[in-house]
Amino acid sequence: MALTSTGTLTDAARADGVGVAAFNVITLEHAEAVIMAAEAAALPVVLAISENAVKFRRGRLGPLAAACRVLAEEAAVPVALHLDHVESVELLRAAEGSGIGSVMFDASRLPYAQNVAATADAAAWAHERGITLEAELGEVGGKPGHPALDAHAPGARTDPAEAAAYVRATGVDALAVAVGSSHAMLDRTAALDHDLIARLRAAVDIPLVLHGSSGVPDAELRAAVAAGMTKINVGTALNIAYTGTLREHLAATPNRADPRPSLTAARESTATTITTLLRVITAKP
Ligand code: G3H
Ligand code: ZN
Numbered sequence: 465m466a467l468t469s470t471g472t473l474t475d476a477a478r479a480d481g482v483g484v485a486a487f488n489v490i491t492l493e494h495a496e497a498v499i500m501a502a503e504a505a506a507l508p509v510v511l512a513i514s515e516n517a518v519k520f521r522r523g524r525l526g527p528l529a530a531a532c533r534v535l536a537e538e539a540a541v542p543v544a545l546h547l548d549h550v551e552s553v554e555l556l557r558a559a560e561g562s563g564i565g566s567v568m569f570d571a572s573r574l575p576y577a578q579n580v581a582a583t584a585d586a587a588a589w590a591h592e593r594g595i596t597l598e599a600e601l602g603e604v605g606g607k608p609g610h611p612a613l614d615a616h617a618p619g620a621r622t623d624p625a626e627a628a629a630y631v632r633a634t635g636v637d638a639l640a641v642a643v644g645s646s647h648a649m650l651d652r653t654a655a656l657d658h659d660l661i662a663r664l665r666a667a668v669d670i671p672l673v674l675h676g677s678s679g680v681p682d683a684e685l686r687a688a689v690a691a692g693m694t695k696i697n698v699g700t701a702l703n704i705a706y707t708g709t710l711r712e713h714l715a716a717t718p719n720r721a722d723p724r725p726s727l728t729a730a731r732e733s734t735a736t737t738i739t740t741l742l743r744v745i746t747a748k749p
Contacts, residue, residue, distance in 0.1 A: 466537065466538075466540065467543060467545070467563060468536075468542040469566065470484075470565055470598075470638075471637060472542070472544070473510065473542065473544055474638065474671040474694050476508075477671075477695075477746075478671060478694055480748070481689075481690075481749055482689060482746045482747065482748055483685075483689040483693065483694055483695070483696045483746055484508065484509075484510060484694060484695050484696070484745070485509055485742050486509075486510035486695055486696065486697045486698070487510070487511065487697075487699070488512045488513075488514055488697070488698070488702065489511055489512065489513060489517065489702075490517045492531050493706070493727055493731040493734070494706065494731075494734060495511055495535055496535065497702070497706075497731045497735040497738055498511055499511075499535050499543065500732075500735040500738075501735040501736075501738035501739040502541045502543065502738075502742065503539060503541055504735070505742050505743060508542040508543065508544075509542075509544075509742065510543070510566075510695070511532045511535070511543060512548040512697065513528055513529060513546070513547055513548060514699070515548070515549050515550050515551060515570075516549065516608055516609075518555060525547070525555065525558045529545065529562040529563065530562075530563075532563070533545060533563035536563070544565055545562070545564045545565060546598075547559050547564050547566070547567040548697070549570045550570060551569075551570050551571070553586070556569060564595070565595060566595060566637070566638070567586075567590060567595055567596075567598070568597075568598040568599070568638075569582075569583055569587075569597055569599055570600055571583050571586075572602070572603045572604075573603065579601070580630060580633045580634055583634040583636060584633060584635060587636050587637075591635070596637035596638065597635075597638075598636065598637065598638035599634060599640065600640035600642075600675070601622050601626065601627055601639060601641065601642075602620065602621050602642030603642055604640065604642050604645060604647060604676050605676075606647030606648045606649065607647050608647075621642045621643060621644070621657065621660060622660070624660070624664050624666070625667065627641065627667055628668055631668045631669075631670060637671075638671040638694075638695060639668055639670055639672055639673060640672075640673040640674075640697075641664050641672055641673070641674075643660050643664070643674070643693075644656040644657045644660075645674060645675060645676035645677060645679060645680055646679060647676040648676070648678070648679075648699075648700050649676065649678055649679025650679075650700065652680060652682075653681070654679040654681070655684065656674075656680065656688050658687055658688065661688055661692050664692065665692025671695055672693045673693070673694070673695040673697060674688055674696050674697060676697070677697055677698045677701075678698055678699060682744045685741075685744050686747060689745065689747075689749065690749040696745045698738075698741055701737055702734050702737060702738065704737070705734045705736070706730045706731075706733070707730075708733070709726075709729050709732075709733040709734075710730040713725065713726035713729050
């Protein structure tokens with residue numbers, strides 16, 4: 465029984481001065497790859513299911529969440545379940561009783577006052593049920609279905625004083641901040657603002673969360689953790705490995721009907737990518 469909570473993992477990571485990796489899963493093979501890698505590295509991990517993944521799963525959270533819960537319960541390492549980038553209050557409420565211990569409620573597109581009101585309501589609802597709530601202030605760009613956003617544009621980044629006021633006003637347990645990363649990058653060229661990370665770390669006392677981490681090089685990830693980021697969210701890097709391997713295997717075997725050999729290779733190459741990232745994110749500075 466290794467199911468744990470994100471809060472337990474981030475508390476331990478902050479005490480150790482290391483990061484916690486959260487990986488977005490879409491298929492059962494993604495989730496299996498995360499567990500394989502975490503067990504091989506003997507490291508704890510967060511399995512994250514995004515609202516977009518739920519949409520892909522025909523609008524149903526239950527089947528993928530149930531699969532992730534069993535994988536977590538049977539894992540040899542601590543595994544937490546997280547619901548990511550939730551804009552729908554209905555989906556937030558579906559987390560209750562699913563084994564999901566943390567939700568990222570994403571009201572970052574709303575004007576500040578509306579973001580505060582919606583997030584405070586979500587946090588109160590979650591806390592009554594023993595669920596922790598992460599929210600986003602500033603907006604990390606590159607989200608599916610959202611207009612492109614320049615991570616380096618003036619005003620795109622999270623302001624430390626506003627972050628402190630936001631945490632006080634909403635009661636959230638973790639804060640996603642805009643510090644130079646962007647979602648869904650296919651190359652690892654993002655440059656983070658480490659001075660801003662340190663100022664945000666000093667301004668708020670809850671775990672800081674880096675989104676869009678696939679586009680962040682290893683050295684930048686290490687520096688981000690050293691400067692004060694705790695939860696490091698990765699999604700696209702898994703899909704680059706998964707889809708790339710699947711594409712190669714299917715192209716090499718045009719007469720094969722059984723998808724399992726190609727899916728096995730995709731799962732293994734995804735696990736290899738995850739193992740490398742896990743070691744970077746959890747390395748002691
Ligand atoms: O919430 C999910 C993460 O921010 C993943 O972003 O797909 O760019 O790694 P990424
Ligand atoms: Zn994200």
